[in-house]
Amino acid sequence: MRKLLIPIIITVFTLTLTITSCKKKSENNAAANQENENTPENTVFDSTQIGTFFEKYSKLEKYKPEVESLYRKHQFHYVWFDKNGINEFGNLFYNKINNLPQEGVQTIIPYKEKLDKIYDDADNNQKPNIDVELLNSALYFFYANKVFHGLDAQKTKEIGWYLPRKKQSYVSYLDSLLIDPSLINKNEKGVLRQYYLLKDVLQKYRQIEKKGGWKPITIDSETKSLKPGDSAAAIAQIRQRLFITGDITSDSKSAVYDAALATGILEYKKRNGNTLNKTILPEHIKSMNVTVAERIKTIMVNMERCRWISNDITKSKELIVINIPAYELTFLRDGKAVLKSKVVVGKAMNKTVVFSAPMKYIVFRPYWNVPASILKKEILPAIEKNPNYLAEHYMEWKDDYVRQKPGPENSLGLVKFLFPNSNAIYLHDTPAKSLFSEEDRAFSHGCIRVAKPKELAAMIMKDDKNWNPAKIETAMNSGEEYWYTLKNKIPVYIGYFTAWVDTDGVLHFYDDVYDRDETLARLLFDK
Structure with missing residues (x-):
């Protein structure tokens, strides 16, 4: 009997411990659940x-x-x-x-x-x-x-x-940040990468401002230009100015225009869209005298423009970008610039529109169908003064409008690039090649003239087996007007940036050709 009692006691004791343990665990779980239920989340x-x-x-x-x-x-x-x-x-x-x-x-x-x-x-x-x-x-x-x-x-x-x-949901973005707060410090907000490059140079210019910026350069009113070898008090001032913005690496304080300063001048002109020569003109001094506060405002205005563009555009396999104030076209393939070309844009009275559309056609040896506004304001008055005006300009009546015949004298040159849009804007060649040597290239009626049209056509059709550079040359220089439909539509973006950081991290400033910076600044900066 005693032998039988011992196993029974052990069994009862074990069962009691198990029940107590489970009850305690249940109570702990309930407490934990109650605590979780009471958390803010x-x-x-x-x-x-x-x-x-x-x-x-x-x-x-x-x-x-x-x-x-x-x-x-x-x-x-x-x-x-x-x-x-x-x-x-x-x-x-x-x-x-x-x-x-x-x-x-x-x-x-x-x-x-x-x-x-x-x-x-x-x-x-x-x-x-x-x-x-x-x-x-x-x-x-x-x-x-x-x-x-x-x-x-x-x-x-x-x-x-x-x-x-x-387009971006900032409700969804907040959910991402709550899960991983570090995302707010990463460049993953869908903002154009250029925004972050401008953000970096903004800090640099604010540091310059804290140190006092730069002093105005004074130049004798009778001085028309400064060239290497010249000596003047303004030379030392220019040297100091270029040293502050990093266009030269040291400031010797010399008042003689030497080789070191010439290097800095070329760098400065490159950054500001000027003709690359060593001559310093009064307009260059005027540009250098723009205050650091104004330069900071320009950077901020262009950061704002970057907010409006999704960085998804840079994911396009091919992309054509025109920056109006820079008077420059860039062809990008796989995110890398494979062609750059000077352009002429619309003058102030005929502003080139900021928009985008896919390029669909290339037209060789195009006719120029004179727009009704130009016909009324320019062509018809010219015909009244000179009855032979149309013949002298290779033009003819076609039904109720005037068109210019294909050929080297055609205002559109030998090729045009069409991305159909309601603004009637396109890219084209031009017989007026001399305009590309000008610093300010706002001369057109709104369309964009390209300095390298043949190279652009070759780049666009690089992977098209129907074309090669020799065939493009032939199509441009002989025959009648010929339309070709592109196999791959290429996005064309026409933008407006007066401050831009290039792939080497160099900040460029461009003239505000359409006077848009101040208008935007008034909208941005709270009084």
Whole structure:
């Protein structure tokens, strides 16, 4: 009997321990579950509090729809708090919004004092607070609007920007940042890469400004030019100016125009779209005297333009880009520039439009169908003065309009490149080759004249087995007008950037040929 009792006692003891252990584990799990249920991420707030918040914080009313969308997606749970208080991204975001000037944004942050008080008082930001939660969300959309999106599309159209605007959900982007806060420090926001290059040089120019910028260069009114070997007080001033912006590596303070200064002058002219020679003219001095504050504003204005373009365009296998102020066309293949060409753009009265369209056709030995406006304003008055005007200019009547016959004298030259659009703008050759040697090349009626049309045609049809350079040459110089439909449509982007950082990290400034920078600056910078 005793032998039988011992196993029974052991069994009962083991069973008791198991039941106690399971009960304790169950109690612990229940406590853990209760704790998890009480965490901010699992706490639901009343959706009507969003409306109450924006009544109180009316300066952020613009962002109410996005805030509502955010919380509908999250079923009205807190997103800026975890069990330790304001989460990691919240603190990172606070640092970002405090450094908006680094993003080229000059603005007043609504309720900044309230935000500072929240993040400065570590003891009071541990528990979820609906005002703190919604203020963070509203200011996030304020930040995204200023840094990633920029001006509204309607505003950009009003100032003549018809390139397609990028589309991005900043609600979804916030979800990504909450999962991986470090993303906000990476160049992965869909902004054109040029934005970040300009952002870097903005910091450089702000450092120059902190050190006092550069002094104005004074030159005798009777001095028409300065050349190597010349000696003048202005030479020393120019040398100092170029040293500050890194166009020369040292400042000898010499007042003699020597080889070192000549190297700097060539570098400066290259960066500013000037003819590359060593002669310094009064207009070059005027350019150097543009203040560092004005240069900073120009950089910021062009950072804004970058916000409007998705970096997806750079993923195109082939891309043709024209920058109007630079008077330059760039053909990109697989992201690399394979051809650059000078261009002539529309004069101030006939501005070339900023837009994009796919190139579909190349026309060899084209007719030029004279636009009705040119016919009325220029051709008909010329015919009245000279009855032989049409014959002398290789023109003829065709039904009720005038056209110029194909050939070397044709205003479109020997080839044109068509990307059909409502602006009636295209690229073309020209018999007026001398204009490409001018610094300011805004002469056309709106279309874009290309200095290297034959090379452009060859590059476009490089992989087309139907064509080769010899056949292109023949098509341009003999026969009648011939249209060819491209096998691959190539996106053409016509843009407007007065500051641009090249692939070597060199900052270029270009004249604001259509006076658009100041208009944009007035829209951007809060008074």
